[in-house]
Amino acid sequence: MKPGFEKYIPFQPQKIVGRTWPDKVISKAPVWCSVDLRDGNQALVDPMNLDEKLEYFHTLVDIGVKEIEIGFPSASETEYEICRELIEGGHIPDDVTIQVLVQAREHLIKKTFEAIRGAKNVILHFYNSTSTLQRKVVFHMDCDGITKIATDAADLIYEMSRPAIESGMNLRFEYSPESFMGTEMDYAVEICQAVLEHLHATPEEKVILNLPTTVENCMPNQFADMLEYFCKKLPSRGCAVISLHPHNDRGCGVATAEMGLLAGADRVEATLFGNGERTGNVDMVTLAMNMYTQGVDPQLDFSGINKIKEMYERCTKMPVGDRQPYAGKLVFTAFSGSHQDAINKGTQYMKESGTEYWEIPYLPIDPADVGREYEPIIRINSQSGKGGAAYIMEHDFGFDLPKAMHPEFGSVVQRETDKVGREITPQRVYELFREEYLNVDSPYRMLKHTFAESTDREGHSHVTFWGTLRHTDTVFQVSGEGNGPIDAFFNAIKDEKMSHFTFLDYKSHAITDGSDSQGVAYILLQDQRSGKKFYGVGVSHNINLAPLRAILSAINRAKQAEE
Ligand code: KIV
Ligand code: ZN
Numbered sequence: 001m002k003p004g005f006e007k008y009i010p011f012q013p014q015k016i017v018g019r020t021w022p023d024k025v026i027s028k029a030p031v032w033c034s035v036d037l038r039d040g041n042q043a044l045v046d047p048m049n050l051d052e053k054l055e056y057f058h059t060l061v062d063i064g065v066k067e068i069e070i071g072f073p074s075a076s077e078t079e080y081e082i083c084r085e086l087i088e089g090g091h092i093p094d095d096v097t098i099q100v101l102v103q104a105r106e107h108l109i110k111k112t113f114e115a116i117r118g119a120k121n122v123i124l125h126f127y128n129s130t131s132t133l134q135r136k137v138v139f140h141m142d143c144d145g146i147t148k149i150a151t152d153a154a155d156l157i158y159e160m161s162r163p164a165i166e167s168g169m170n171l172r173f174e175y176s177p178e179s180f181m182g183t184e185m186d187y188a189v190e191i192c193q194a195v196l197e198h199l200h201a202t203p204e205e206k207v208i209l210n211l212p213t214t215v216e217n218c219m220p221n222q223f224a225d226m227l228e229y230f231c232k233k234l235p236s237r238g239c240a241v242i243s244l245h246p247h248n249d250r251g252c253g254v255a256t257a258e259m260g261l262l263a264g265a266d267r268v269e270a271t272l273f274g275n276g277e278r279t280g281n282v283d284m285v286t287l288a289m290n291m292y293t294q295g296v297d298p299q300l301d302f303s304g305i306n307k308i309k310e311m312y313e314r315c316t317k318m319p320v321g322d323r324q325p326y327a328g329k330l331v332f333t334a335f336s337g338s339h340q341d342a343i344n345k346g347t348q349y350m351k352e353s354g355t356e357y358w359e360i361p362y363l364p365i366d367p368a369d370v371g372r373e374y375e376p377i378i379r380i381n382s383q384s385g386k387g388g389a390a391y392i393m394e395h396d397f398g399f400d401l402p403k404a405m406h407p408e409f410g411s412v413v414q415r416e417t418d419k420v421g422r423e424i425t426p427q428r429v430y431e432l433f434r435e436e437y438l439n440v441d442s443p444y445r446m447l448k449h450t451f452a453e454s455t456d457r458e459g460h461s462h463v464t465f466w467g468t469l470r471h472t473d474t475v476f477q478v479s480g481e482g483n484g485p486i487d488a489f490f491n492a493i494k495d496e497k498m499s500h501f502t503f504l505d506y507k508s509h510a511i512t513d514g515s516d517s518q519g520v521a522y523i524l525l526q527d528q529r530s531g532k533k534f535y536g537v538g539v540s541h542n543i544n545l546a547p548l549r550a551i552l553s554a555i556n557r558a559k560q561a562e563e
Helices: 035-043 048-065 077-088 105-117 134-137 143-165 185-198 220-232 253-261 286-293 306-315 337-353 386-397 404-419 426-438 485-499 546-561
Strands: 030-032 067-071 097-103 122-130 170-178 208-212 240-246 267-270 445-454 461-471 474-482 501-512 519-527 531-540
Touching: 030 170, 030 240, 035 067, 035 519, 048 077, 048 306, 048 337, 067 077, 067 485, 077 097, 077 105, 097 170, 097 337, 105 122, 105 143, 122 134, 122 143, 122 461, 134 143, 134 501, 143 185, 185 208, 185 220, 208 220, 208 267, 220 240, 220 253, 240 306, 240 546, 253 267, 253 286, 253 426, 253 461, 267 306, 267 461, 286 306, 337 386, 386 404, 386 426, 386 445, 426 474, 426 531, 426 546, 461 485, 474 485, 485 501, 485 546, 519 546
Parallel strands: 030 067, 030 267, 067 097, 097 122, 122 170, 170 208, 208 240, 240 267
Antiparallel strands: 445 461, 461 474, 501 519, 519 531
């Protein structure tokens, strides 16, 4: 970096004695408030139109968000109309509270009261900026002047709210000392306490104090210190709901929210996928799912994340990144061989152990919990190893390859990915498997075959095999006996220049369910002359035939290797 950093003023951390937040854990969901339709919307290149806002609103309701900031109705006619349509169009369920934002200015407050007429549950959210910087460069006012803006607004709001409350509206208040993070904490306490008093807050009629990192300017632990200090010093803490409103300028919005909860906050204002001014607001999905993966019910439903993402991208015209936690296209995908291997082993472990917990390395969450169970977890490129190709063969095509075969097939796949220099599809993995193991009928090919089976007096079974084989252009007959089809076939081909192969291992299973089930056999042979081992694979509806095809496949592969 070129010099330039000297012009920045380092954040001055709040001194705090005996902080307690680092020893706490998040054990319950906060009250969630969505600010998508206000903070998120005001940051869009093209703000949402009525239809988009309505669709977005209904999605938030379906997710389970109970407090939704719908806009800034005094800011424009469009915002006002949208607020009226939500109320008059009957879109707001009885258990959902709409929140409207307004600056601490008289005419805007009056307009806002007009906009919320007829609504059942409302939070009226007003704000003014309190930071040292804003006081100096924007307002040219001292603290008393700034406090007066807030308390005058509080008086007006309290007075105007009486008739609305008497007419049955469940009206609550929220105050934001905007740019809280740049405000001296003792002054933040002073102005917030004054607002609580002017709004007649009580433990029964709490006022929400929303403490934003309007611009994120410090580390999450420093913010947590500020918050703990603020909560301890606020005389009427019992009359307030402490709310967070983290922005994400340093990329720490989620950590700030999490540590803020540890430090005493009760509520979080957030947006889906972190839309919002500049680098965005804190991401509600990540926060909620982080709780979920710690065994805490977030009280929000993200079980259909792809649908939510699709709605979000359409309405905001902004993409959700491929690496976005929980929602990004690639976040459940492993390309790297060692990750694939561990995922494979974890999946196996889950199946075999019957554990009730989610215990798969590299997958912090079960993709099914966010409705992503049908997406490929393992994808194959040149970084992938033996486990990945085997995983694809099992999950996409039903072939449960013997463990010892994984490295061999892995290198077949690796050769291909190195050759093409890009990702290959599961279908291509299957084609490689077929070319390498299933369609190997040269130099030997079985043209016809018959088995006869009998059981002797002791109950031992005897099988006789007769077959017609072709070796390049020569067709010949073979026959042999044994205690089973594999033994009989082996004995039959022993004298046909194949006696140097010995049988090492065998595995078989069905690959399709129901009556159409096919059997697959994996055979491992060793060429005694070279000591080399060769796998062969055979598939057939006839369970006797699959292993014979596998033997010929192994022998053909050995012969081809020789050539
Ligand atoms: O970021 C912020 O400070 C805000 C306030 C209006 C709450 O959006
Ligand atoms: Zn904001």
